[in-house]
Amino acid sequence: MTWIFGWPLELERAIEYAQEQKLDRSGTRMDETQLYLAAAMHIMQKLYLYDWPLKACWDGKRMKSVFALCIDKKARTAEEAKIRMSRMPPYETALKLAGVLQAEDEPKWYRYDDGTYTPWRGELYPPADSDESDGPRCAESNSRGYSQWRGWIRT
Numbered sequence: 770m771t772w773i774f775g776w777p778l779e780l781e782r783a784i785e786y787a788q789e790q791k792l793d794r795s796g797t798r799m800d801e802t803q804l805y806l807a808a809a810m811h812i813m814q815k816l817y818l819y820d821w822p823l824k825a826c827w828d829g830k831r832m833k834s835v836f837a838l839c840i841d842k843k844a845r846t847a848e849e850a851k852i853r854m855s856r857m858p859p860y861e862t863a864l865k866l867a868g869v870l871q872a873e874d875e876p877k878w879y880r881y882d883d884g885t886y887t888p889w890r891g892e893l894y895p896p897a898d899s900d901e902s903d904g905p906r907c908a909e910s911n912s913r914g915y916s917q918w919r920g921w922i923r924t
Contacts, residue, residue: 771881772850773824774839776872783808786869809834816865821858826879830888835879836866847878 780801787793787804790811799807809823818836826835839857844850857863863876880886885894 770842770845770885771883772841772844772847773826773835773837773879773881774841774850774852775821775824775835775837775876775879776867776870777826777828777833777835777879778805778809778812778823778870779833780805782871786812805834812836812866812869816862816869818858818862818866821862824879825882827882827886827888828879832882833879836870838863838866838876840881841878847880850878 783805784801787799787808790808792807792811793799793804813819813823822837823834824837824840826833839852841850841853858866866872867876886892
């Protein structure tokens with residue numbers, strides 16, 4: 770299972786952002802989907818988020834697009850998911866992203882939609898016990914400003 774730590778890009782906020790930034794310059798009267806995609810791409814370009822992708826995730830029974838600050842491929846539950854500071858964006862970038870998204874809450878863990886789970890059918894392919902590793906999972910030292918993230922990270 771894969772868990773994504775981040776903030777969702779809500780449809781209402783994406784449309785509002787696209788209109789604020791005048792992303793429909795061609796005058797084609799973009800529909801909601803086009804405005805959503807234009808806003809997502811503009812945010813990624815503006816904040817240089819190429820290494821922190823937008824992922825499709827489950828939030829309860831709803832699918833959301835989540836800006837991934839951290840990805841844990843080993844955890845079986847959100848409680849087991851761990852932050853790896855070495856793979857987090859700079860703290861300032863995360864703050865800018867939170868501002869652009871108008872996030873009122875801290876980032877949280879979301880279940881990545883990898884095709885192995887749906888809320889209404891549960892696990893479609895129970896995971897085999899494997900020792901597959903995506904690298905060390907740990908809350909690393911202060912080398913990347915851990916103290917700044919302290920309010921967002923369970924220790």
